[in-house]
Amino acid sequence: SSIPHPGPPLPPSLQCFIHPSPVRYPGPPHRRGQLKPCYLLNAASLLPVLALGVEEGDRVLDLCSAPGGKALAILQTADPALLCCNEMDPHRRDWLAKTLESFIPQSLSRTVTVSNQDGRIFGQSEAGMYDKVLLDAPCSNDRSWLFSGPGGEQRGAVRLRERARLPTLQTQLLRSALAAVRPGGVVVYSTCTLSRSENQEVVEAVLNTSPGVELQDLEEELALPLQEHFTFTPLGHTPSLGLLVVPQQGQTWGPMFLSRIKRIH
Numbered sequence: 001s002s003i004p005h006p007g008p009p010l011p012p013s014l015q016c017f018i019h020p021s022p023v024r025y026p027g028p029p030h031r032r033g034q035l036k037p038c039y040l041l042n043a044a045s046l047l048p049v050l051a052l053g054v055e056e057g058d059r060v061l062d063l064c065s066a067p068g069g070k071a072l073a074i075l076q077t078a079d080p081a082l083l084c085c086n087e088m089d090p091h092r093r094d095w096l097a098k099t100l101e102s103f104i105p106q107s108l109s110r111t112v113t114v115s116n117q118d119g120r121i122f123g124q125s126e127a128g129m130y131d132k133v134l135l136d137a138p139c140s141n142d143r144s145w146l147f148s149g150p151g152g153e154q155r156g157a158v159r160l161r162e163r164a165r166l167p168t169l170q171t172q173l174l175r176s177a178l179a180a181v182r183p184g185g186v187v188v189y190s191t192c193t194l195s196r197s198e199n200q201e202v203v204e205a206v207l208n209t210s211p212g213v214e215l216q217d218l219e220e221e222l223a224l225p226l227q228e229h230f231t232f233t234p235l236g237h238t239p240s241l242g243l244l245v246v247p248q249q250g251q252t253w254g255p256m257f258l259s260r261i262k263r264i265h
């Protein structure tokens with residue numbers, strides 16, 4: 001069924017539909033040369049896209065883009081001059097390419113490019129080139145454990161080792177994202193974890209060590225108008241380092257953390 005449109009900050013061009021019960025719903029299959037009618041997304045994944053606030057003619061970078069759900073949502077909110085979808089992992093890049101092929105009409109194919117850089121050095125190679133950068137960072141994403149099949153214990157040990165390295169990686173990616181944006185432009189940092197060390201602490205570390213950047217408040221712009229649809233949890237820090245959506249019974253969206261930083265000079 002269609003979600004009753006809540007009005008601003010959701011642009012009317014962003015069409016959302018919701019399954020009446022919280023089931024895992026099969027997506028439409030990939031068919032070469034055919035566009036798909038809908039993309040399945042956790043509704044909280046729209047929040048970083050809304051926070052990015054893409055406007056017509058913007059140059060936009062999606063620094064960690066696969067499988068491409070947020071890139072598609074960006075294209076539903078506005079007509080950017082450029083959307084560069086970057087993904088370092090080759091398998092996930094193939095997945096991203098399939099997503100783009102399945103959803104993006106020919107008329108937009110010149111607007112959207114795919115690149116394969118390590119996001120940690122992207123900001124050096126294309127310094128100041130973008131108006132908006134989305135950093136939807138790799139994170140511990142504990143929700144995905146639910147769907148990872150058998151052999152969970154062994155994979156669990158690997159995941160715990162990888163998890164220890166994530167805050168450093170996320171910090172490097174966020175610094176790079178801030179280097180890629182022009183003065184006056186914004187970076188949205190998002191994760192789908194509840195982990196404080198991957199969320200607030202990454203944002204705080206970067207703010208404390210990056211001159212010429214400013215944290216932006218998302219409370220009035222996003223949390224207040226959308227509080228009926230998402231459960232936002234206070235982060236106990238003033239000003240708030242971001243918004244955190246926590247899944248609740250009957251409101252299963254999230255987890256999703258998002259924070260917006262503006263580059264002043």
Ligand SMILES: C[S@@+](CC[C@H](N)C(=O)[O-])C[C@H]1O[C@@H](n2cnc3c(N)ncnc32)[C@H](O)[C@@H]1O
Pocket residue numbers: 045063064065066067068069070071086087088089092117118119120136137138139
């Ligand atoms: C949370 S996922 C992105 C989801 C995507 N934004 C979407 O909405 O579909 C994070 C992605 O970052 C990629 N990644 C991890 N390390 C990276 C790096 N150093 N540079 C670029 N991408 C990286 C991962 O392969 C993964 O595809």
